[in-house]
Amino acid sequence: MGHMGRKSSKVQALKSSQPSPPTMTTTTIFGPHSTTLGAQDATRNRLASIDMQTKNIEVEKASLLSRSEELDAALKSLQAERKAIFNRIAPISYLPNEILAAIFETLHASLEDENTALTTLSEVVVSHVATHWRAVAIKASKLWTRIKFRSSQQSIGLLELYLQRSQRLPIDLFVEIDNSNTDSYNHLIRPHVGRCRHLSIYTDERADLIKQLNLLSTQSTPFLQSMDLLCSSTWRGLSQLDSNRPSGGAPNLSALRVRGVEIEDLFDPLYILQSIRMMWCEQIGPRVLHHAANLTHLTLAELQIYGGEYQSISTITLPRLLTLSISIRDAEDGALSEFLMALDAPRLEVLHFCNIGETDTSPLWTSTHFPSLHILALDHDLSEFGLLALATNCPHITHLAYGDKVEDLQLLLKSSRVESGAQTATHWPNLHTLYLDTPSAPGAVVEMLIARRNIGAPIRKLLVPIKVSLDFHAACSGHVEVERMRDHLKALYPNWQDWNSGKWAD
Template structure:
């Protein structure tokens, strides 16, 4: 009687694929792995494990390829599979990957007490290999403070590290000596991280997991789940936005103590010579940046507004600001205060005369706020809109009444250079809407598979990197 393993071998040797040269088979393995990872959803069991268990020949080929074992992913989620073999699997991946650059993606957001028996032992296994890590992506929560790990990382050498995300998301931040916080005061990787380009941190990371920032190109600072944000003085924000290599800055939290709370005001303009993309979900931070930052290379901004609901005593953008390179402006929905038609919006439009693309995501719970801001973007006879160069627009505003449909038509009429218009899918089913769209405009439905904002980076599996992007959560399409 032929056992199961022998049967697999017989089936394989009789298959045409058995005649493939090892070089070709290796390319096939890598393509299968790449395609599966591109979906953003991990296969359980993982592709490389499945391939290595087909037959002896395939196993030998898979084990001979260090690049097949250089990405380790794990999430503490019920659908991800058993957690107890995780340590053994990581040790095997580290061994089989040899000296190949290694990617380490971990998501331990759980209420289970797994830190001492599972999470920290995983990190201990990884520590001796940090010198070849290309990615260190670690999400946790208040149940796992990672304090011991921070101490281990203080003097670690990470010459190859390009992508780093460490978000402990503690309920209580450590005591801050705020006056001494500066952008180059590293808590970890103090011996240097020369290749580090992408960094994602939360407010607790800045207390104990801040790496050297001089090489950073893409920086995300986000409040994730903590109820009480820590206030950081203006000087820290000034140092961050003026980092020498910074091209993208995404700031979604209320971390910084600003002028309204007696924060310092810079005596000289803050130079951000390489900054290309700026995202801010806080009106005060947006006004502060627009007022004090000189960014000659700025190409896109993503904001939820520049005028508060209550305009009494609000900060004002100076009249002299200018961003000549800015081409894309995106308005998202705000959490609390809705963006309103006010003097700062008028100044914003006047200082960005070369805008070619507008993305406007209306607020579903406050239709009046949506219409107020949108009318300001349209312009009036007394205050015409300076944004006449717009070629592409994404407009997500209500369309259930003739007045709302008229807003779309007025926008189209006021933008003579408009070439592409994206609207909610159901708009395309309304004859009253279609009648007001000239035939030369490329009319499209907003496709949720496309990036809803001008800045949407995914350095790794989207199930680990975008599931908490607060800006994307504001971009729900009207139905």
């Protein structure tokens, strides 16, 4: 038994020391590349699945988008229908078209003096509110009679639209010309120039201004009431007018403003100025004034005047002149007095001096030249000597507008003399309305008011700017009626609306 146990153990040990037979596996049979090929197949299958899902999603999305577009179209249609129904039942929709058009025209007229861009004008706004409003606005020809054209914008299409919609009505034409080509504009506007009621032409070059005026030379302009002409360049050039006047004349032309060029370079005064009532210019010669007998309002701005220019000429009679405004750019000593001496204006009521400074206003001219003068407006830069000269030359002033320091005026108004045993004002004894543009401390003004009252020439009404302090108003109101104003000229100038009725706006 012992030998059998030991033999069995040896046999088992011998068996365990011998190598085991090889195991049959896939790796052993196909090699190491079989795993990579299987992974690639799985990846391709996944890509195919993703492509299929993407396609299905895109098809579904396209279907939804198509449905969304259909819904949007249906929604817009319903909204438009609702808006149309709402507009039809709105109270204003029951107005006859004629009344609605009249409302549009009233709005349009109220904005006549507004210098706004063409795209923001009332006719454009109301024509985009509703279909019904648009139809009414387009047929309301009066809405399309104010036309603006800027050559830099080349808005020929818009210009043509306005010309069509205004039909045959008179138009107000505002033109700004730079160095751009204007052939298309000239061709389009030429047949319509005769419809102009107001004509504004602003150009850089004198040649362009002449070219635009030449469009008038072959036209009859029966509606033309006012012209505003500006040339920003001082170079005269070689351009010439085809004619000094429109072929059919301008019988209703009553207002003329010319800047940057002399009137005589543009028109023959004999033909153009006879009907002019309001004129605004920078330079003016005796020949022009001799042909302007119907002037009622004359403004001379930035005037350059030299000695001897008006000394030896015959008297210039302006029988209807009511207001004369003069702003001096350059004047030789005595030249302004020579100019005023040459004028005979028996109805002149208002004389407005601006920037005359040290200009000689010695009493070469007297009240006999302007017997009706009673309103005097004086802006800044007037010398003490000039103020005294004006007080001497214009003794019958009842309304005075003064734009300088009160202290310069105070001594003049407080001055008094004894006449027939009674104390009276030396200067402007009839003065009762005073406008102070730059009132200083109220104490000086109150002192002046008391002094005028004590010498028997009281100031009854004091006009001051709207910006003046309430303390100033309170201090003076116990001595005089005080009124705060935005524009004192409206209170001083007679027939203010007539004087300022030109369609120009700076």
